[in-house]
Amino acid sequence: QQKVQQSPESLIVPEGAMTSLNCTFSDSASQYFAWYRQHSGKAPKALMSIFSNGEKEEGRFTIHLNKASLHFSLHIRDSQPSDSALYLCAVSPTGFASALTFGSGTKVIPCLP
């Protein structure tokens, strides 16, 4: 069974700073890697996904995937108060979202610089 682990459990991030969230997975045959963001009291919502090794950037967010290391990460630059949320990584053995295993989440807490 796929094991997905996230670190750290929580992060306090000064406004304007850059931060990194980590996710490791156990199944080397995994094909689909995603980050979901869940604001307090709300439903999780897909943020970004990646399917091949390397980086993908969308605005202030960048995903980096290294399949050989069984690791992918989410980098957030220029942290904003609106980034306050629980970030969940998710992994699937297929190229589809129909078999996702989620990590336990990293809570990002922005603070004043």
Place this chain on the structure above:
Amino acid sequence: EAAVTQSPRNKVTVTGGNVTLSCRQTNSHNYMYWYRQDTGHGLRLIHYSYGAGNLQIGDVPDGYKATRTTQEDFFLLLELASPSQTSLYFCASSDEGALNQDTQYFGPGTRLLVL
């Protein structure tokens, strides 16, 4: 954007009680899922379905039944609720459309308290 609704939004029951959580999606997605979310555990898959009448077991199915009556409707049944089933329950849907363009869409959640 895909629309997934859940009812009720909040539910309180007693140990041994019978509870049904409802989920409806109006985007003709094939897949529907039930998750529970507890602090420190993220989202854990209970059951899922890839079409009306189909049911697949997830990672934490014990104590739960589910039924997919139509493509739109997916129900989660707790026939003998226990305090360990106190949790936030999410329904989600997705469709295996174009490869590498897929995502799950979540409903607003149902908060269940079992006394």
